Amino acid sequence: MTTDAVGGVWRYSLDLARELAAGGDTVVLAGLGPPPSAEQVREARSVATLGWLETPPDWMTRDESDLDWFPDELQALAGAHAVDLIHLNAPAQAARLDLPCPIVAVSHSCVVTWLHAVHKQIVAGDWAWQKGRNRAGFNRAEVVVAPSRSHASMLETCYGPIARLSVVYNGALAGPPASRREPFVLAAARWWDEGKNATVLDAAAAITEWPVHAVGPLDGADGQRVCLDHCFSPGSISHAETRRLMARAGIFVSTSIYEPFGLAALEAALSGAPLVLADIATYREIWDGAAMFFDVHDPCALATCIAHLARDADLRHHHGRRAARRARNFSLRVQAARMSEIYDRAAVAVAEH
Numbered sequence: 001m002t003t004d005a006v007g008g009v010w011r012y013s014l015d016l017a018r019e020l021a022a023g024g025d026t027v028v029l030a031g032l033g034p035p036p037s038a039e040q041v042r043e044a045r046s047v048a049t050l051g052w053l054e055t056p057p058d059w060m061t062r063d064e065s066d067l068d069w070f071p072d073e074l075q076a077l078a079g080a081h082a083v084d085l086i087h088l089n090a091p092a093q094a095a096r097l098d099l100p101c102p103i104v105a106v107s108h109s110c111v112v113t114w115l116h117a118v119h120k121q122i123v124a125g126d127w128a129w130q131k132g133r134n135r136a137g138f139n140r141a142e143v144v145v146a147p148s149r150s151h152a153s154m155l156e157t158c159y160g161p162i163a164r165l166s167v168v169y170n171g172a173l174a175g176p177p178a179s180r181r182e183p184f185v186l187a188a189a190r191w192w193d194e195g196k197n198a199t200v201l202d203a204a205a206a207i208t209e210w211p212v213h214a215v216g217p218l219d220g221a222d223g224q225r226v227c228l229d230h231c232f233s234p235g236s237i238s239h240a241e242t243r244r245l246m247a248r249a250g251i252f253v254s255t256s257i258y259e260p261f262g263l264a265a266l267e268a269a270l271s272g273a274p275l276v277l278a279d280i281a282t283y284r285e286i287w288d289g290a291a292m293f294f295d296v297h298d299p300c301a302l303a304t305c306i307a308h309l310a311r312d313a314d315l316r317h318h319h320g321r322r323a324a325r326r327a328r329n330f331s332l333r334v335q336a337a338r339m340s341e342i343y344d345r346a347a348v349a350v351a352e353h
Contacts, residue, residue: 001048001087002074003029004057005036006221007190008263009089009108011239015173018047019336028081030074033057034221039238051077058092059111060221064129071097085343091137091144092130102346104339105141106168107151109260110134112158117258117280118195131159138162142346145339147261150281154260164349166342169286170261171335172327175243178272181316185212185306186249186273188242188264191228192220195258197278198228203299205230208306210250215242247271250316251309254278257296262286269327274319276305290326292319 003013017027027048033056036044044050055070070093078086084101088094091105111130115121123131138144144165146152152167185205189196191214198214205212206229214231242264246252252268253276262282269275275291277283283293292309294301309316 004033019332092133094137094140102350106145142349151260168338171332178247181250185251187253188215192224197255198226201255204302207303269323272320272324290322
């Protein structure tokens, strides 16, 4: 299973690997991009074998030739561990793979759909090759997986019909038990990513009664940077500490314009935090009836939602309970079972050919 140590794919791959290992599978994690921290290495090795490749993730390249060595690197790792199936967490990684085992490609995000959602643009220039590479990956994989119907629909809007496309919702581990809720708003994201919509969060924080804590990195690996003038920003903290904050926060907010699933919202809901979410298709699909929604471009609308909840403890309790109830539908056990079905389907497809 491929992974990287930068974004949400790390948490997805480790949690899924842990659940698969509990069911008797052996998982080899193949990392790409900047190396993991010592803490990340310890966690990964507690559930899987960890190898790190020289190839960067496709979204951290500017030239398609940067990916030329990936097939050889992956083939060497797969051969060394007698791997039976390849789970790729980026469809572009499936392009040009010549391996006899089944290949499953999961699309968590991509430059093409990101540009479509965030800027209403078609990929061009330095990134144009990404569309062809992803399309080749969709065609190569025995099964393609999206984490929501909304993202699956966006993929087909941007790439055209995708054969063997399935939806498997993400799951998450239960976090620490909810403690006494405190009067602050929590948001967690890679804030340097324009798709996370940090400017709207910061503008809303300037007019909210409760302080807004924006957890996550402000600087990206390619020089991206965002400044938050009105939020309290501790920067990158451990995943465990973020989960503890979710158990204490009076309100959890996500301002994302682009969110193929939204793992942080699920983790916050599992702790019983009331959710205030950007009104985008993914969040409506997963959280309609269990969250408050605001116009993704309107900081005043976000501040109004926060004010309603901040001034009404019963309303916060009501929304927290609804979020927690909905979150129980997205368990790692169910996710792993669905992915195991996908793996079996991919194996049958290879056997039939």
